[in-house]
Amino acid sequence: MYSKLPSPKPRHPKMFMGSISTNLIHLRNPWAILWWSATFPGFGHILIGSYVKGFLLMVWEIIVNTQAGVNLGIFYSFTGRFALAKEVLDTRWVLLYIALYTYAMWDSYRSTVDLNKYSLLADREESPIASFNMDALEINYLDKRSPWIALVWSILMPGAGHLYMHCLPTGFIVLIWWIAITYFSRLLQALQFTAMGKFAAAVNIADPQWLLFLPSLYGFIIYDAYVNAVEYNRLFIMEQARFLKQNYQDPAFFMPENETAGKEEQ
Amino acid sequence: MIHVIASFEHSAYLELAITALIKNGVPKEKILAVPLNLEKSKVKKTIFDTIHRADGVSVVDGAMALGTVGMVLGTIYGFVLSWGPVLWALLGLLGGAVLGFILDLLINKRRQERRWVQGKSTEVVLLINCSENQLLQVEDILWQHYPQGVGILNQSREGEHGDGSGNPVKGSMEPTPRSRSHQ
Incomplete structure (x- = not known):
């Protein structure tokens, strides 16, 4: 199978292979997806392959959260400084945050439940799996890749694990956001002070509004790279197993004989 | 032959x-x-997902979910604790991930039968x-x-x-x- 659109077109596709990334449907726990949407609107959608929604919700989250001061409000509330929390939340923005935040969780949960059904249908239909796609600019193919290597690259540099998996849109978008957010949060300067043991200086320089974006981004990116690696490996195995069954199980194959051996035993 | x-x-x-x-x-x-x-x-069940296969419930699910929670809390309270937000964030990530991993193992024990070779x-x-x-x-x-x-x-x-x-x-x-x- 060397084309991105296997023919005849399946009623329930299992996957789509573009040259810059591979999209697929597999069974997922809708609560896990909802959880990732709660940590950062957009992540749930990226996990289930709804990338445009996911990337745009990420942009929305970063703009509205920073303008409304949601992270700062969380920060002050958790540390018991409620008066400060009330002060930093900007009423010109904060109500815009609520409905779409809830919508992202609800919508990603709902989509997961639906897609799980279509994933089963695609499996039962033995919906075709493409294994290689190349165009003028990129080469994408299924292969076995190590989930642990994807995980380690994501830990070292969020986005790199996705580039290893050839999820180029997620990889580069996360890379850009990671650089922007570490810059505005002054994470690396805080890291420098922390490494030198100057903890007070680290506290002073770090910006909590921006720093609080990082944990969910970091956790998500490690998780998503790992899960994609595992699922792409399964696709690879499924595709190759089908190919072998179709091409190397000739009915005329001469099986080892047991007729004579059977007689000897009697 | x-x-x-x-x-x-x-x-x-x-x-x-x-x-x-x-x-x-x-x-x-x-x-x-x-x-x-x-x-x-x-x-017998596998503990780790490998390059070859995963069980539908991956071992990183719980680890990364709780790891993220731990990291958020570590970042927040790091601002008021003596070691600062960076160290506490990393400690939170590690602690949460270990806790999530253990919980995942305990919860998924029941699903042994369906696991992979x-x-x-x-x-x-x-x-x-x-x-x-x-x-x-x-x-x-x-x-x-x-x-x-x-x-x-x-x-x-x-x-x-x-x-x-x-x-x-x-x-x-x-x-x-x-x-x-x-x-």
């Missing part, structure tokens, strides 16, 4: 091995490939039907493509390569030693 039996993992090497055999004169219909079903085996395992069995003078070449080609093992089943019959006594030569399975591999 000789059968060469080899076991492989799913990989591009497997297809390279098959095509190399065909290029070297083994007809396509004399090659039989049986992909093994890896999902329904009722074997443990560790590195054979994924495809290859049978090649060849003549005695092709045997060495077939074996060599197989070993060059990273099999997990290669065995030979020799069932040469009377009149073909008998021992002269008129008795058929018994089928024998001889595993070839690993040292013949070209790795």
